[in-house]
Amino acid sequence: MDLRTDKENIEQNTRQSIEQAKKEKKENSLFEHLENLAEYTKNLWHFLPLALCYLDSNGFILEVNQTFEKTFSWKLSEIFNKPLNFFMSEKEALKVITQALQEKEIINEEMNFLTKKGEKVPVSVYSRARKNNKGNVVGLFLALTDIRETKKFQDKLKQKIKEKTKELEEKVIELEKTKVVLLNILEDVEEARKKVEEEKNKTQAIITNLTDGLMFFDQEKKLSLINRQAEEFFEIKNQQLIGQTLLELSKNFKFKLLRELIGEEIDNVFRKELKIKENLILEVTAIPLTTKKEKTGNLVILHDVTREKLIEKMKTEFVALSAHQLRTPLSTIKWILRMLLDEELGKINDQQKEFLNDGYQSNERMISLINDLLNVTRIEEGRYVYNLTPTDIIGTIQSVINSHQEEIKGKKLKVIFNKPKSKTFKVRVDAEKIRMVIDNIIDNAIKYSLLNGEILISLKYYKDKLKFSVKDNGIGIPQFQKERVFTKFFRGINAVKRETDGTGLGLFIAKNIIEAHKGSIWFESEEGKGTTFYFTLPLK
Amino acid sequence: MFFWKKENKKNNNKKEEWFYESLPGTNLMITDYFTDGLLIFDKDNKIILLNPKAEEFFEVKEENVLGESILELGRFSRFYPLVSLLGGGIKEVFRRELQIDEGFILEVTSVGILKDGARVAILVILHDISRDKLTQKMKTDFVTVAAHQLRTPTSAIKWSLQVLLEEDLGKLNKEQKKVLEKTYETNEKVIHLVNDLLNVAEIEEGKYLSKMVLFNIEELVQEIIKDLKEQITEKKISLILEKPEEQLPQIMLDVEKMKIAIKNILDNAIKYTLSKGKVLVSLKRESEKNIIIQIQDTGVGIPFEEQDKIFTKFFRGSNIKKIDTEGTGLGLYIAKNIIEAHKGSIWFESEEGRGTTFYITLPIKERFGEYLTGEFY
């Protein structure tokens, strides 16, 4: 033994001790380690908020964690070595185990787990087999998730969904209903609109087919409405005319014509013709509209009379032309007979003269008739235009008397003309027509006078009128005929017997003329004694 | 648009509500102020509106007839002509003249309003044309009256002149005789003119054809030829009448008037053909429907620039005045009207210096109604 040995021994011993110590330490730390690990695992095991369960390879419970105990209310001691199918159905248990052994995952499968309280709690199971080195299964780990809450939640959700769905459905139904209602409304509106359109069409149809232009001026004399036809007549489409007075509208030439026709005042009802342009003549009717209390405006209606006017024109021309055509041969006859009667072509004896004269007179009558008839036509149409000029009536009367000198001499009549003594002045009349009247009356007086008769013609001026009278002492007018004297074609029977000529139109025309001058005409007569004709004319 | 809202005081379910924009400040119905009569019928031809003017025309009150059908309205004497015209189905007419009463004439226009192709209403618009008609009538009256009134004196003159010309009352020298003859001729012209004017006046009146009977046109033509025999012989005109072997069917004619028409044309043919000329009158069946009469002459013809005026009133060709100074210028106008009144037609071909051919067609089928109403003008 040596020292070296000792040292070696000591070293060896130390080594050995250190190794021993290390070994022991190792063993100790290992142990500690193990202990720590065990502790750690245990803590972890119980810490996890997941219900865990460890089964042996036969499916008997060996370990559960605290969460398990809490969740399912089992104590380990109570369920140690109990089989899995105690808590689950056979089927489920079997499934769990087999899945675990097959290392298959059961995902989200809902199973039920028995609690201590006897409830079957819905759980979600996750299982995994524990294998040793050799690969043999030594146990099963189960993780059980209490899905009660989830389920509740799910159920609640489902419920909620159901509810909501129902709500939604209801809402949809409501919406459906609303839609239907709206559609109905729309349909009604559509119908109403169509109806309005229809009314409009009808209205339009009326307006169009009346072919009358219509305008309305309100109380302030402003144009309130104008229809399409009126616009067409005035050729003023699409212009803003509403609100303007007729005066303002008169900037347009055609409106100017209208205004001139109507005048400022359109308050009277009237009907007049207006030539708007070539080929368009309108009959304008103006009507003031009033309600019971006040005037609401004026309606102006425009009626196209172009065609009627054309027809009228044609007929008028025909009449004029007919007159001309008739007069032409009558002129020839007149002139020839005149020539013969005046012996310009040779002498004629008394008998020949008589016949020729008869012919001449007949011819003259025809000429007269045509003229009278033309006048009648004109008067009746109202086309008899009066041309008023200052006229010397006395001169006219005198002239008429002069023109009948031959007949007066022939019947040896005494004609006296009583003129007014005071200064004479001219009267505003239609000279030609008044002359016709005077001529007619004097002519009648001469014709119905007997030989050596007397005719008294007088003219008197009063403050507001003049009075003309012709008195004869001729055959007079029978009582029962007096009514008809001024009618067309009247000739007293006496006259007919006397074969005096005369178409019977003269007095009819005379009456029209005098009355057109706002005068009056009348007579007094006694059969066999004589007649006096009067007329008056107003002096303005 | 400017109709006013109608205050429907009339409590009648059958009346339609008329909605219009209301005119501010008024509550008036424009149809109340129309100067034309207005009737509105619904799709069942029942009356739904009768405006005041129409009430006046027909002498009925709107409230008394609302809802009635048009045929029911026919019981009112004044409505009857309208009902006759429009019928139960209310046909559409444009500006047709209708006599309602003596001196009362309306111009009728009816128009249907369609919606989606179906008729929903019909408007009947009535315009009073009595005054116009009266005026027109007066004008034709003038002509008629004048014509009638002139007959007597012309007859008197004719008679006087005959006596004078026969020198019963005394001798006449050459010149005197000549002018008296002229006077006689001229008076004859007046007589013709008077007749023609009367015819024209009748045409204007529109009531031209009177009695229509089935007549043999050949017979008519032969009668006319007979009447004109003197002139034909005098002028040594060779007149040939061509007609088919088979007798032509009879046709509906106003014999008197048709005679005037054809005579006018044939007379012209003879007048305007010089001595020894030729006139051919041929009658043929043109087709199933028509007979055609051809009157061809070898006369003076009608100058080209005047051909369009030939049928107008009083027109006389410039080249014939020398031949016949007394023509009235109305013959062809009258003839044309008569032929057209029979629903026939007339036209001509002519070359100045060579001759004229007039053609007249007349329908074989008779149409009674059209003939009698005289509505052709």
Add this chain to the structure above:
Amino acid sequence: MAKKVLIIEDDKFLRKVLVRKISAEGYQIVEATDGEKGLKSVEEEKPDLVLLDLVLPEMNGFEVLAKIKKNPNHMISKIPVIVLSNLGEEKDIKKGLELGADDYLIKAYFTPGEILKKIENVLKK
């Protein structure tokens, strides 16, 4: 010197009668049967008076009247014209007088003798 009268009238007979009557009084007569011939005669013959019918072939009487009265040559426009027509409508008479006719006579109302008197009256002026 004899006064010259131009008669524009298409009716042969009426013209003859007028010619007869007027020439019998010592007037010189020129005749024309239509408007155109009439105007030519006015230019060439320069009558002292014209008797003018209105219904003429081709150019109507109013046209002739206007052409005479509006003629730039004063010698022509001053020639008096008497219208002699059977057209008797007021508008016709008015038109005739407005166009410058010295008188308007309706044939049917006047005998040739009366017409002659009218001619004399006008020529006196």
